[in-house]
Amino acid sequence: MLQQFDERNRDLIVNINGELIHRDRAGISPFDSAVQGGDAVWEGLRLYDGRIFALEEHLARLRSSAVALAFEGIPADEAIVKEIRRTLEANRMKDGVHIRLTLTRGVKITSGMDPRLNRAGPTLIVLAEHKPPVYSKQGLSLITSSQRRSPPDCLDPKIHHANLLSSILAKIQANAAGADDAIMLDMRGFIAETNATHLFLVRGGVVCTPTLAACPEGITRATVLDICRAQKIAQQIGDLSLAELYRANEAFCTGTMGELAGVTRVDGRTIGDGGIGAMTRRLSALYAERTATGGTRVLD
Numbered sequence: 495m496l497q498q499f500d501e502r503n504r505d506l507i508v509n510i511n512g513e514l515i516h517r518d519r520a521g522i523s524p525f526d527s528a529v530q531g532g533d534a535v536w537e538g539l540r541l542y543d544g545r546i547f548a549l550e551e552h553l554a555r556l557r558s559s560a561v562a563l564a565f566e567g568i569p570a571d572e573a574i575v576k577e578i579r580r581t582l583e584a585n586r587m588k589d590g591v592h593i594r595l596t597l598t599r600g601v602k603i604t605s606g607m608d609p610r611l612n613r614a615g616p617t618l619i620v621l622a623e624h625k626p627p628v629y630s631k632q633g634l635s636l637i638t639s640s641q642r643r644s645p646p647d648c649l650d651p652k653i654h655h656a657n658l659l660s661s662i663l664a665k666i667q668a669n670a671a672g673a674d675d676a677i678m679l680d681m682r683g684f685i686a687e688t689n690a691t692h693l694f695l696v697r698g699g700v701v702c703t704p705t706l707a708a709c710p711e712g713i714t715r716a717t718v719l720d721i722c723r724a725q726k727i728a729q730q731i732g733d734l735s736l737a738e739l740y741r742a743n744e745a746f747c748t749g750t751m752g753e754l755a756g757v758t759r760v761d762g763r764t765i766g767d768g769g770i771g772a773m774t775r776r777l778s779a780l781y782a783e784r785t786a787t788g789g790t791r792v793l794d
Contacts, residue, residue, distance in 0.1 A: 495629060495674040502624040507584040509577050509620035514584050526617055527599035531607050532657030534598035534617075535559040538750040541582065541591035541622075545789035547750075548713045549575070555711060556597060559654040564609065565599055565616055574618065579792050581620040588793055592625040592751055596656060628751050629674070633758030633770055636688060638736060639664035639676035643686035643708040651710050664689040675747070677736075677760065680708035684733040687712075691749035693757075694718065695742035696773045700728040702738075714748040714781075721780045727773075736761070744771025746778075753785075754778040 508520040527533035537552040546552075553571045560568045578593060600615010641664040643651065660678070668676035668689065675688045686708040687693055692715040694703045701722050703715065722729040739745060744766045745757035754777060756770035 495634070497625075497628055500624050506621075506623065507581065509581040509584075509618075511618055512577060512580075514580065522598070522617060522619070523601045525602045525605065527602065527609075527612060527615070528596070528617070528656060530602060530605060532655070532659075533563070533607075533609075534596055534656035535563065535565075535654055536597070536656050537595045537654065539578075539593040539595060540750050540753075540785070541587065541589060541593065541792075542785050542789060543589045544793035545791045546578070546593070547785045547789040548717065549790040549792070551713050551716070552595070552750075555654055555713065556595065558652070560597055560616070562650070562653045563599070563655070565597070566612075567600075567616060568597070569616070569618060575790075575792060577618060577620050578622075581622050582793055585622055587622055587624070590624060590626050591622055594621040594623075595619070596621070598656075625751070627753045627755075629747070629753075629755035631755065631770070633756050633768075634674040634747065635672075635759040636675055636677050636757055636761070637668055637671045637673040638761055639667045639678050639689065641667065641676070641678060643678045643680050645681050645708055651706065651708055654710050661689040673759075677739075679736075680704075682733075684735055685739060688747055691747035691752060691755075693739075693745065693747050695734065695739050695745045696771060697738070697742050699773070700730050701773065701777070702730045702732070702734060702742075704734050705731055712748065714750055714753065717781065717784065718748055718754070718777055721777060721784070725780065727777075739765075742766065744774050746771075746774040754781055 506517040507514050508517050537556045539546050596619040598617040600612045602611040603613050664676040678686050680686045685704050692712040740763050756774045
């Protein structure tokens, strides 16, 4: 799975701290905390017919991550939504759009990791792109990475930070193996998530997913679990081993950028009958119903 350049994005207008600027001229200071140390938090949002799905949940996660990192001057939700709206209007976007929302600690007076050097900020970046769901609906192939997800006593996964090196290292392994993405285990050897998405498996009609001990609080993950509750579909949250995934009836991953996508091969093994499972198709349809009618309207 390799994303391709979309010609519609050639003349994107990017929003940096309220300044709307062409993508080719956009930039942040070399003294910005994101450049200096990956000191930033982020969210991925998706626009459906003028509405952003689960906007309040995403903004709450952004804020809680920034608070955990002791950011000062975190902008109000209303101010962030205003800049999102301005960006979408400048690009004449209404549907089929992915928004990368980044909040850095801000600009330092000199290079260094000490947050006391930050005298300006935070820096808010709104990057909106024409981008349909990025994962193939024909079935994904995964491998297991040797790169582990950090436990809370190393770096709490509830902080949705922008330092993604562990995920990038895992993705490099997936690329080298010819797979779409890589599964990352926790320090005990149980499944955490993939390098980019949460992971679910289905066995005996029960929808199972790992705990949040070593992975972020996924918005799409939470939506799928809520759909299961609403539809009275049995679900289970707990430690899952690779062996349980190998012998599952079906598997799928979830995320805002790719929505729901079936997994058909893991570490060279065929999952289920090798096709997209019935539960995956059912949950995908139910998720599509929610995104078609729910969310916060930001454009008329």
